[in-house]
Amino acid sequence: MKYLLLIYANEAAGAAISKADMDQMMAAYGAYMEAMKQAGVFVGGNRLQSANTASTVRVANGKTQVLDGPYADTKEQLGGYFMIEAPDLDAALSWAGRCPGATYGSVEVRPIWTM
Secondary structure, three states: OEEEEEEEEOHHHHHOOOHHHHHHHHHHHHHHHHHHHHHOOEEEEEEOOOHHHOEEEEEEOOEEEEEEOOOOOOOOEEEEEEEEEOOOHHHHHHHHHHOHHHHOOEEEEEEOOOO
16 A cells, blocks of 8 residues: 655754754665665655745635645644555554654655545
């Protein structure tokens, strides 16, 4: 079954980290992705641009409304994702727990609803 690992973190805190800490985090993500590839669970993933580049679209009463920026004002923002193929939820949760993002934010695990 496919699962989406949604990585949430505080963008303001992330922008304030040192170059050395950023390099260490990027190396950890590289090792994490390589481990997923070696295990055959990696399907895809990407880092997202900052939340202030987002647009939110809603349709109300037949009218389309476009809002610049994220709709919800939250402490943590969606910063990236991985799609994995895992045999069950326990395996997906195990991979989420190994994600570097889980140490400074949170990783939401959502099964893909195949249509």
